[in-house]
Amino acid sequence: MKVNLKRLNSNYLFETKNERGDVVLLDNKSEDEPKGSSPMDLILRGIAGCSSIDVVMILKKQKYELEDLQVEVEGFREDGAIPNVFKKIHLYFKLKGEVPSAKAMRAVKLSMDKYCSVSKMLEKAAEITYEVNLNGEKVD
Incomplete structure (x- = not known):
């Protein structure tokens, strides 16, 4: 995996490009x-994306x-x-579909506890918590 960064202006705007372009x-x-x-901001986007890919999969x-x-x-x-650095990260998953609530919760739990590389990396530095909502109702 490789990313290149290029400065675009005289301030702080940068373009990053990965190997796929x-x-x-x-x-x-x-x-x-x-x-x-x-x-x-990209770190938070990364954990959301990584865990969402896992849940769908x-x-x-x-x-x-x-x-x-x-x-x-x-x-x-901490102000x-x-x-x-982040001391705590909280994710709120909102799922919709014909999925048993136990399956939805298990998918999120598997992602956060086992499969999401971003989550596993960040948990070394920050407390990570999450909650799941399925079809408008909280899942425990």
Whole structure:
């Protein structure tokens, strides 16, 4: 896996490109109108994407197809700390479809506890918690 970064302006706007040619813009959130995500924002996007891929894959293998999957991720940092790393990350999974609640919860749990590489890497530095909602109802 390889990513290249190129500075695009005289401030903090960067273009990153992976080996497939996919482009993601990075910018500093202190800019008036940032034109890209911050690096810490990308970490939260990464855990949401990684776990969502796992959940879809696990449920597909069990012959369950989701109608919709959304994840809200919130990262909590210690104010004024340097470096200002995440101390806690919370994911809120919202699934929709004809899936038994136990299967939905198990898919999320397997992702977060075993398969999601991003989650496994980040858990060394931050407490990671999650909750699951299926068809508008909380799943325990």
